[in-house]
Amino acid sequence: MRHGACREVKVLEVVPLGQSKRPGEFFELRLELPDWEAWRPGQFVMLRPLSWGLELVWGRPFSIASADRGVLCVLFQALGRGTRRLAGLRPGDQVLVWGPLGNGFAVDPGKRTLILAGGMGLAPFRAYVERHPAPDLIRLFFAHRFPLECYPFDYLSGLVDAVRVEERSPGDLALVIDALRAEMAAFDQRGLILACGPTPFLGTVRDRALELGLAERTQLSLEERMACGVGACLGCAVKDAGGGNVQVCSRGPVFWAGDVQLGRG
Amino acid sequence: MRHGACREVKVLEVVPLGQSKRPGEFFELRLELPDWEAWRPGQFVMLRPLSWGLELVWGRPFSIASADRGVLCVLFQALGRGTRRLAGLRPGDQVLVWGPLGNGFAVDPGKRTLILAGGMGLAPFRAYVERHPAPDLIRLFFAHRFPLECYPFDYLSGLVDAVRVEERSPGDLALVIDALRAEMAAFDQRGLILACGPTPFLGTVRDRALELGLAERTQLSLEERMACGVGACLGCAVKDAGGGNVQVCSRGPVFWAGDVQLGRG
Amino acid sequence: MDTSVNLAGLRLKNPVLTASGTFGFGLEFEPYGDLAVLGGIVVKGLSLEPRQGNPMPRLAETPCGMLNSIGIQNPGLEAFVRDKLPRLPWREVPVIANLYACSLDEFAELAGVLSAEQGVAALEVNVSCPNVSRGGAAFGQDPAQIRAVAEAVKARCANKPVMVKLSPNVTDIAVCARAAEDGGADALSLINTVLGMAVDARTRRPRLANVVGGLSGPAVKPVALRCVHQAVRAVSIPVVGVGGVCCAEDVLEFILVGAHAVQVGTANFMRPDAAFAIASDLPGLMRGLGLDGLEGYRGSLILPGPGRGG
Amino acid sequence: MDTSVNLAGLRLKNPVLTASGTFGFGLEFEPYGDLAVLGGIVVKGLSLEPRQGNPMPRLAETPCGMLNSIGIQNPGLEAFVRDKLPRLPWREVPVIANLYACSLDEFAELAGVLSAEQGVAALEVNVSCPNVSRGGAAFGQDPAQIRAVAEAVKARCANKPVMVKLSPNVTDIAVCARAAEDGGADALSLINTVLGMAVDARTRRPRLANVVGGLSGPAVKPVALRCVHQAVRAVSIPVVGVGGVCCAEDVLEFILVGAHAVQVGTANFMRPDAAFAIASDLPGLMRGLGLDGLEGYRGSLILPGPGRGG
Numbered sequence A, B: 001m002r003h004g005a006c007r008e009v010k011v012l013e014v015v016p017l018g019q020s021k022r023p024g025e026f027f028e029l030r031l032e033l034p035d036w037e038a039w040r041p042g043q044f045v046m047l048r049p050l051s052w053g054l055e056l057v058w059g060r061p062f063s064i065a066s067a068d069r070g071v072l073c074v075l076f077q078a079l080g081r082g083t084r085r086l087a088g089l090r091p092g093d094q095v096l097v098w099g100p101l102g103n104g105f106a107v108d109p110g111k112r113t114l115i116l117a118g119g120m121g122l123a124p125f126r127a128y129v130e131r132h133p134a135p136d137l138i139r140l141f142f143a144h145r146f147p148l149e150c151y152p153f154d155y156l157s158g159l160v161d162a163v164r165v166e167e168r169s170p171g172d173l174a175l176v177i178d179a180l181r182a183e184m185a186a187f188d189q190r191g192l193i194l195a196c197g198p199t200p201f202l203g204t205v206r207d208r209a210l211e212l213g214l215a216e217r218t219q220l221s222l223e224e225r226m227a228c229g230v231g232a233c234l235g236c237a238v239k240d241a242g243g244g245n246v247q248v249c250s251r252g253p254v255f256w257a258g259d260v261q262l263g264r265g
Numbered sequence C, D: 001m002d003t004s005v006n007l008a009g010l011r012l013k014n015p016v017l018t019a020s021g022t023f024g025f026g027l028e029f030e031p032y033g034d035l036a037v038l039g040g041i042v043v044k045g046l047s048l049e050p051r052q053g054n055p056m057p058r059l060a061e062t063p064c065g066m067l068n069s070i071g072i073q074n075p076g077l078e079a080f081v082r083d084k085l086p087r088l089p090w091r092e093v094p095v096i097a098n099l100y101a102c103s104l105d106e107f108a109e110l111a112g113v114l115s116a117e118q119g120v121a122a123l124e125v126n127v128s129c130p131n132v133s134r135g136g137a138a139f140g141q142d143p144a145q146i147r148a149v150a151e152a153v154k155a156r157c158a159n160k161p162v163m164v165k166l167s168p169n170v171t172d173i174a175v176c177a178r179a180a181e182d183g184g185a186d187a188l189s190l191i192n193t194v195l196g197m198a199v200d201a202r203t204r205r206p207r208l209a210n211v212v213g214g215l216s217g218p219a220v221k222p223v224a225l226r227c228v229h230q231a232v233r234a235v236s237i238p239v240v241g242v243g244g245v246c247c248a249e250d251v252l253e254f255i256l257v258g259a260h261a262v263q264v265g266t267a268n269f270m271r272p273d274a275a276f277a278i279a280s281d282l283p284g285l286m287r288g289l290g291l292d293g294l295e296g297y298r299g300s301l302i303l304p305g306p307g308r309g310g
């Protein structure tokens, strides 16, 4: 992929999701697919619309939700300066895309796979499920705070064995944690556990994996603030097991649960 | 107009002009008209699209080309960072407008009026002619470098006695200057002469007006780089007759030919 | 919602002042808002005699900012007192005069006249004349000079607060802040503009006739926040934050690092109602953050423990 | 089109270098362009021992810029020489090592090892360790220290050019530039980042765990141009311009004020092919301006006559 990984592509469509419930917050962004040679679910892209000019200097990282038949899709939640502007893109607008970046999730076609997704952490699993050779071996556990329409859950629950827990109030958090822990305990010890979601969610998964001796079968996809996405700025560091810094963008975003420490410091 | 002069309005339309000849360069921008109480031809507005965010910190000054029936029109040439982005606006985009600013041209309905316009300097005269109580007393002299389709000349020549000179090559400049000087010499000494155009064009008008003793009947509309448009930043100063600084935005942009010096220093 | 602030004895209804040179004499902005809603108005820099300022061009736009080399064009002390001050609503909104001079005597004279004016609530002293100290370093970059100016002004203005406005173009802003405090300043304001330059690669000319100029606007807000952070730790007098303030959240950022008030500068050019909008947005934002006043919030920045430094 | 430059004896095919800390060890950018089209690669700052750098978060985005407090995280001298350098195409593109240390001895040791490496074409010395001079002022802010570092490095690196990288956070950059020249520097590079800060009004926390950090990007280009302008007038060694370079026109702006070359920093984050694009756009832009080389253009800024000054 030398000389081939940074491309200006056109916006095909910005599709609002769950508008009746959370207006202006969740979107599917459909872009022309760059001329990628290969990619893996769990990898991500950096997006930077040309209209950002010089004001927002960094691209923004998004998981690849699908990359197929000429279309690259990401799913996003408009939260800050950058994502709010992404939501305002219109067909034909130019977006700089660099990627696919990072390592992606492990695939073990012959074994059961448990997916644990929190909120927008579901995005990379759309690609994972679509690309998996044996989706009937996948179980999906999904925890969410916003209405289901905001996420691709209904679509995925048609493809795999799926269960969900909604966190309607802060008090529900304990329920989510209990359910998560139960899922992991009930899980086939020889399969894979793949998790993506907010850092506290991943912390629970990691702790439980260590408890159950599953750290070597459990992968976590981490999020950190990113400037370059390619391993150069050293802004996205997390601590590895030995306390050294590793870049989430180039050494992750997917790590085996025993190989990273979560929480800062 | 207290508390009333800075408004967010919507773009109605961005109409390209003379596209076959100069693609992407000349435009008519049609905006919702703010709730102005009154305005005069020769006044201008500052425009700043909200999409500029924090990157371009100043509004851009444009002559009012018309302000009627709920529509504010400006005509512009896309030259630099700001005007190129104006050309990319789409219906519904929000633009901050402050104005009407400055003083406007004199009107003497009973006398002959000679308009001298160079290039986009024609823009304020669209408003002037439309609003004039006796357009049959107006003569318009227009010098231009780009194709006629780029300017509202054909429209205006249907309303007033109009003549034009095209500067196709740098060598034509002498012709333009001669024609300009001849127009002024032939002009009714008791009327008004109103000029707007590039600074060298205005310099020629000013010199000729002084030569012919017409400085007190000749007005020049000046252009300077502007940050505030309201007389506060002191960035748009020109020298008055006594060598003192006056702000083009708040004391002009229209000056009697004897009251200002042109050229910098 | 209590947005009021006590700035060295001066009661402000809110912490939103306008920055000198960016709000004219206030009157230019009357069409765009009610001057009385502002915390205060700092007027254009005043010198004893009228000044024409620097040659044109003296403005350039830069990414998220601008350069200016206006050079304190102003009508002079007398014209201000005669023509401008009487027209300002100084009974409803504190008017702060900004002083510019190139010698201690001139500063003292300006201070004497202005502090005697009923309509002037406080003085702000701009110590950045580039040619007062023969030795080379500009006025505002030499702590001894800063102290001397503060003393000279304070000696002629016992009755009203004197605020010294500091330049960020120094190795150590804390030293400058202490020098002003030692000289008797009642408050500090910072930052003035950051020295910068822009050129045109095509014409091969500087974009400012004066070659260098002062950078301001959102681009410099991080520099201003850092300087305020360092200054509030160095002195015990109140500090006013200046640099890139564009919205109510920016106001709170400066107050969080310890400022008593802020000044809105370049944002007034981004939209002429900026200062009014910022003042009127502030209470709502404070409510959103669960604040009922600024006293407890000021300086409440949570710094990491010592274990996390360096 | 001749874009070549002689930088203190080092032959560059064009004036577009990458800035230390923004281009990793070069290898990270191989998917985005051909490293050999660059004028040179300045690699991430190197210390004798591996360093973890500062705690997270250590990046914040600001208007037209960013703050970083990475704190020179790097694998150390040995790992660089063993793992990185051999993989770089140093025969085709000059690789410049960036040195970071907190004592003269450490600097000398780094210089000794690196200058002996065939793959290292020149050294760049980063003099901004905040805790070397016990007196208080940081390293890069004290002219005597700058001179001493230049001397210490030059004493161990007679065979290759030594470039001293200056901090803009000083009262007088010309004094620092002369100090480096007096210490034997073969070239200067400037600017390093501008000290800044950002806070979150909601969480009441600094956006960087280290509280303050270095501002870079388009926001600081005016400051960088001004510093380069002042430095080229103060010294006779070549100067490399750094700060906010985002396009080929920016390159020419720095050369116009007198720089021999530039470094592209934050722009590499705006798009990973930025440095390659800038290098490849340059000849076309030069042609458009009627230039056939950079020699005659360098420093050709037309300054206003003395009558027009301040």
Ligand SMILES: Cc1cc2nc3c(=O)[nH]c(=O)nc-3n(C[C@H](O)[C@H](O)[C@H](O)COP(=O)(O)OP(=O)(O)OC[C@H]3O[C@@H](n4cnc5c(N)ncnc54)[C@H](O)[C@@H]3O)c2cc1C
Pocket (backbone or CB within 6 Å): A044, A058, A059, A060, A061, A062, A063, A064, A074, A075, A076, A077, A078, A079, A080, A081, A082, A083, A084, A120, A123, A124, A222, A223, A224, A225, A226, A253, D061
């Ligand atoms: C590998 C990876 C994959 C991601 N995939 C998705 C996805 O598929 N869908 C989705 O909605 N979001 C995803 N995110 C998070 C997304 O990148 C952030 O929400 C986004 O960058 C916020 O930008 P902003 O300008 O709107 O927010 P601001 O708060 O204005 O951003 C300021 C800076 O902080 C950074 N930042 C803020 N929040 C986050 C965050 N949660 N994670 C990382 N950086 C952050 C931004 O990148 C930006 O540089 C992913 C993050 C990473 C690291």
Ligand SMILES: Cc1cc2nc3c(=O)[nH]c(=O)nc-3n(C[C@H](O)[C@H](O)[C@H](O)COP(=O)(O)OP(=O)(O)OC[C@H]3O[C@@H](n4cnc5c(N)ncnc54)[C@H](O)[C@@H]3O)c2cc1C
Pocket (backbone or CB within 6 Å): B044, B058, B059, B060, B061, B062, B063, B064, B074, B075, B076, B077, B078, B079, B080, B081, B082, B083, B084, B120, B123, B124, B222, B223, B224, B225, B226, B253, C061
């Ligand atoms: C009172 C007045 C009325 C004007 N009316 C019109 C009009 O009706 N139609 C039209 O096409 N143009 C008009 N102009 C000129 C127009 O404002 C500039 O072309 C425009 O500001 C250029 O902005 P830019 O960002 O594209 O150019 P850039 O070169 O990127 O601008 C950089 C800065 O320089 C300033 N600048 C550049 N060129 C000029 C100029 N010629 N005059 C003043 N400032 C300039 C810009 O405002 C900007 O702040 C008018 C100018 C003034 C002062």
Ligand SMILES: Cc1cc2nc3c(=O)[nH]c(=O)nc-3n(C[C@H](O)[C@H](O)[C@H](O)COP(=O)(O)O)c2cc1C
Pocket (backbone or CB within 6 Å): B233, C019, C020, C021, C022, C044, C045, C046, C068, C070, C072, C098, C126, C165, C191, C192, C193, C215, C216, C217, C218, C220, C242, C243, C244, C245, C263, C264, C265, C266, C267
């Ligand atoms: C056009 C202009 C003129 C200025 N004139 C003065 C002045 O006369 N006196 C002064 O102390 N500061 C002056 N300043 C500096 C501002 O008051 C303020 O310190 C600086 O612009 C930073 O704030 P900002 O980023 O909000 O603009 C001027 C700034 C600008 C942009």
Ligand SMILES: Cc1cc2nc3c(=O)[nH]c(=O)nc-3n(C[C@H](O)[C@H](O)[C@H](O)COP(=O)(O)O)c2cc1C
Pocket (backbone or CB within 6 Å): A233, D019, D020, D021, D022, D044, D045, D046, D068, D070, D072, D098, D126, D165, D191, D192, D193, D215, D216, D217, D218, D220, D242, D243, D244, D245, D263, D264, D265, D266, D267
């Ligand atoms: C993330 C980051 C890391 C940096 N690390 C170093 C470094 O290790 N050594 C150094 O001398 N400069 C370092 N710098 C400074 C840059 O080399 C450069 O001087 C500065 O960013 C200004 O240039 P720019 O505006 O083009 O980014 C770093 C800058 C950034 C943004």
Ligand code: FES
Pocket (backbone or CB within 6 Å): A225, A226, A227, A228, A229, A230, A231, A232, A233, A234, A235, A236, A237, A247, A248, A249, A250
């Ligand atoms: S984002 Fe730059 S190293 Fe990971």
Ligand code: FES
Pocket (backbone or CB within 6 Å): B225, B226, B227, B228, B229, B230, B231, B232, B233, B234, B235, B236, B237, B247, B248, B249, B250
């Ligand atoms: S543009 Fe500010 S004074 Fe005229």
